[in-house]
Amino acid sequence: MKTLKKYGKVWWIMSRNALSGAIYSKLSFLIFLLGKVVRFNFFVLFLFYLVKGTGSLAGYDINQTIFIFLTFNVIDIVGQFLFREVYRFKPLILGGDFDLILVRPTSSLFRGLMGGADFIDLFTIPILFIVLYFVGMNFHPQIGDVMLYILLLVNGLMITAAFHIFILGLYVRFLELDYVLWLYRDLLNLGKLPVGVYKQPLRDILVYLIPVATMITVPARAMMGFVSFWGVIVSILIGIVGILVSMRFWKYSLKYYTSASS
Amino acid sequence: MRNKYFSVCRISFIQELAYRSKFVVERLQSVLQIFLIFFLWDSVFSDPSREVFGYDRAKILTYVFGLLIVKAIVASTKASDVSGIISSGELTNYLLKPVGFVKYWFFRDISARGIHTAFAMVEVVILFVILRPPFFLQTNLVSLAGFLVLIVMAVIIFFLMLTLVSFIPFWLVEQTWPPIFLFLSVSEVLSGAVFPLDVFPYAIQKVLYLLPFPYLIFMPIQVYLGKVVGMELGRSLLTAGLWMVGLMIAVNWVWQRGLIHYRAEGR
Numbered sequence: 299m300k301t302l303k304k305y306g307k308v309w310w311i312m313s314r315n316a317l318s319g320a321i322y323s324k325l326s327f328l329i330f331l332l333g334k335v336v337r338f339n340f341f342v343l344f345l346f347y348l349v350k351g352t353g354s355l356a357g358y359d360i361n362q363t364i365f366i367f368l369t370f371n372v373i374d375i376v377g378q379f380l381f382r383e384v385y386r387f388k389p390l391i392l393g394g395d396f397d398l399i400l401v402r403p404t405s406s407l408f409r410g411l412m413g414g415a416d417f418i419d420l421f422t423i424p425i426l427f428i429v430l431y432f433v434g435m436n437f438h439p440q441i442g443d444v445m446l447y448i449l450l451l452v453n454g455l456m457i458t459a460a461f462h463i464f465i466l467g468l469y470v471r472f473l474e475l476d477y478v479l480w481l482y483r484d485l486l487n488l489g490k491l492p493v494g495v496y497k498q499p500l501r502d503i504l505v506y507l508i509p510v511a512t513m514i515t516v517p518a519r520a521m522m523g524f525v526s527f528w529g530v531i532v533s534i535l536i537g538i539v540g541i542l543v544s545m546r547f548w549k550y551s552l553k554y555y556t557s558a559s560s
Numbered sequence: 561m562r563n564k565y566f567s568v569c570r571i572s573f574i575q576e577l578a579y580r581s582k583f584v585v586e587r588l589q590s591v592l593q594i595f596l597i598f599f600l601w602d603s604v605f606s607d608p609s610r611e612v613f614g615y616d617r618a619k620i621l622t623y624v625f626g627l628l629i630v631k632a633i634v635a636s637t638k639a640s641d642v643s644g645i646i647s648s649g650e651l652t653n654y655l656l657k658p659v660g661f662v663k664y665w666f667f668r669d670i671s672a673r674g675i676h677t678a679f680a681m682v683e684v685v686i687l688f689v690i691l692r693p694p695f696f697l698q699t700n701l702v703s704l705a706g707f708l709v710l711i712v713m714a715v716i717i718f719f720l721m722l723t724l725v726s727f728i729p730f731w732l733v734e735q736t737w738p739p740i741f742l743f744l745s746v747s748e749v750l751s752g753a754v755f756p757l758d759v760f761p762y763a764i765q766k767v768l769y770l771l772p773f774p775y776l777i778f779m780p781i782q783v784y785l786g787k788v789v790g791m792e793l794g795r796s797l798l799t800a801g802l803w804m805v806g807l808m809i810a811v812n813w814v815w816q817r818g819l820i821h822y823r824a825e826g827r
Contacts, residue, residue, distance in 0.1 A: 329738035333745040340749040347759045348604070352612055356603050477585040484592040491596065495603040500595070 308404055309412055316382070316414030330418050338422075341490070342367065356494035361436045362522060363492065368430045369518040370489045372451060375419045375426060377458040382416035383409070384462045384479065391469050394557045407548055410466045411459070437522050446530065447521040453537040454513035460540035467544070467551035473558070489514035509536050564659060565667040572638075573671035587679050590628060591687070597754070598624045598691065608694075613758050618694035619785050623756055625684050625693070626781040631753055632680035634714045634776050636672045639665050640744075642726035643736040649824040662811060666719055673715070696785060703786050706793050710780040713800040718776050720807035721747070727811075730818030733825055752778025772807070775800040 321327055345367055349360040358366065387410050390396045399409045439447070465479050485508050488496070493504050493511035505511040512533045519525045576583065601624055604610075605617040615623070642665060645651050654661050688695070698704055725743045728735050748754060750773035757768055757778050768774055779796050782788040788796055 323734055325732070326735065326738040329735075329742050333738075333742040336742070337745045337749065341754070344755045344759060347761070348755070351759065352604050355600075477582065480589060481585065481592070484589050488592070488596055491600055496595075496599045497602070500599070 305404070305408060308408070309415075312383075312409075312413050313415040313417070317417045320417050327418060331421055334418070334422060338371065356492045358492050358494075361433055362518075365430070365433050365437075365521065366492050366515060366518045367490055368426065368433060369451070370486075370514045371426055372430065373454045373458060373489070373513050374486060375422055376455060377462070379416050379419035379423060380455075381411055381459065381462040383411060383413035384466060386414070387466055388469050391473060391555075392558070396470075396555065397557050400555075406552070407463065407466070407545075411462055434521055439521055439523065443521055443523050446525065447517050450517035450520050450525075450530065450533055453534055454517055456537040457509055457513050457540045460537075460544040463541075463544035463548050467547040470548075471551040471554050486510055486513075492518075506536070509533075509540070512536050565663065568659070568664055568667045569670050572668040573675070576672050576675050583675075587676075587683065590631065590680070591683055594624060594628050594687070597627065598687075598693070602691075602693070613756065614787065615756070618696045619787075620756075621693040622696040622785060623781050625688070625695070626784060627753060627777065628684055628687075629677065629680045630711065630714070630777050630780055632676040633673055633711060634718050635753075636676035637669045637719055637722060638672060639669065639719055639722040639726055640740045642723060643729050643740060646727070646818070646822070647729040647733050647736045647825075651822065652824045662723060662815065665723065669719060698784050698786060700786060702793075703783055703789065706788075706797065707780055707784040709797060710775065710783055710800060713797075713804050714776045714780055716804050717772050717800065717807060718747070720804070720811050721772065724807065724811055724814060727814050727818050730814075730821045747773050747776065750774065751776040752781070756781075769796075769799070772800075772803040775803065 342364060345355075345363050346360060349355050349358075349363050355363045390399065390410075396406070399406050402409070434444075434447075437443075461482050465482065468478055488504060489510040493501055493515040496504060501511075516525060516529060516533050520530070598621070601620045604612060605615075605620055608617050610617070645654065651661075654664070657664075698707070722740070722743065725739050728739045750757075750768060750771060752774060753776075757765055757774055760768070775796065779788065779800070783793060783796070
């Protein structure tokens with residue numbers, strides 16, 4: 299509990315500093331926000347007109363398709379909000395400044411992963427949850443469905459965390475490979491649509507290998523009351539294994555840190 | 561004169577291939593983006609006899625494959641670097657060189673466009689072999705000529721629009737990436753790079769066609785597919801031409817005004 303409190307305080311201080319940096323140029327902040335809102339709204343509009351014109355998409359109606367897209371956004375935006383520091387991590391390794399993090403009495407992984415939230419997303423997250431609530435209510439879910447949805451959403455964020463930890467490990471181990479982060483973003487984007495849209499073997503890859511479906515489609519299906527008991531168990535197992543493997547990879551990578559350029 | 565800009569092209573070609581892993585990843589990203597759009601439409605048109613939004617299966621999947629190539633030709637530009645050059649004061653170095661600044665960037669882009677287009681074509685062949693989609697082959701020479709003319713116009717329009725946005729740091733020195741991010745976000749959607757614009761109701765389409773964005777990707781592919789012919793093709797060429805000329809004048813005007821404001825900050 300004491301450790302949790304300590305890290306909560308550290309996160310708050312680092313995030314406050316990141317916020318000061320972000321709002322230093324208010325115009326930039328507003329333009330970025332506007333860009334994100336434009337992209338989001340146009341895609342919702344597109345899905346709306348598409349499914350209106352076709353009747354359904356891979357068996358999902360308008361509400362269900364939009365709900366899956368909103369769930370994708372929750373995973374993507376909350377992931378970016380929490381793990382934004384990963385995007386700023388590479389220079390620390392290249393310049394050797396990571397030494398200064400290693401000597402601090404806090405976890406170096408925590409600093410690399412959650413060393414400053416992205417506050418642009420703090421403005422979009424509440425609106426996203428409000429829209430999610432209203433679209434979700436159309437399914438008339440039972441309390442159990444909502445609880446399961448939240449549980450699987452947290453599991454999806456755990457898998458997101460695992461991916462980000464793995465990418466941090468790659469930075470430390472190989473110095474380069476920052477494009478893996480962008481590839482991860484592109485793969486995650488495939489989750490904008492129901493996984494049923496994709497054909498085999500891509501569908502299995504998205505369920506088991508790069509579990510985009512586990513992160514997005516499975517929670518959304520839980521809210522619609524479509525998910526099976528074993529589906530939930532397998533999803534949670536993927537989340538736990540993902541975190542454990544990524545943590546192990548991080549520890550392995552740290553052994554190869556050479557403090558280059560410092 | 562010709563030799564000077566040819567050298568710019570040649571050096572840019574070498575630079576482009578110097579960072580091979582970055583280049584490969586950029587291409588891989590394009591393919592992944594196409595996967596999303598391909599499977600979306602493949603799912604919608606799982607019934608081969610279906611016709612939606614004026615497309616049949618062959619036409620919509622040709623649209624998707626066309627996206628990969630047209631995007632490589634039109635959007636492979638480094639003009640967004642201009643904002644950073646103005647902001648950092650590096651522009652001073654360029655002003656001392658015996659080259660026209662805007663022309664220099666346009667010729668630099670030719671190499672990037674060439675390489676990206678060549679790779680996009682290889683990718684299309686590979687994806688075609690793997691996914692085996694039906695393909696709409698246009699044989700009408702007028703449509704093919706219209707498609708080629710619109711592509712050339714699209715290249716110029718996109719370059720000019722991006723250059724214009726990149727001139728913002730002349731007045732707002734710190735605004736380098738945010739305006740470009742906003743411009744790219746808007747243009748990606750309104751150009752038809754994510755979905756064909758005829759998904760929208762006709763009233764929205766009518767407004768969109770007055771903007772320059774649909775002439776970047778959507779309209780050239782529509783012309784290739786034979787969905788825009790006759791008077792409509794003429795109207796599209798005229799609108800794109802007007803935008804091109806208007807943007808040329810605007811870029812020249814803003815460039816002249818920008819130079820007056822330029823203070824070489826950071827140097």
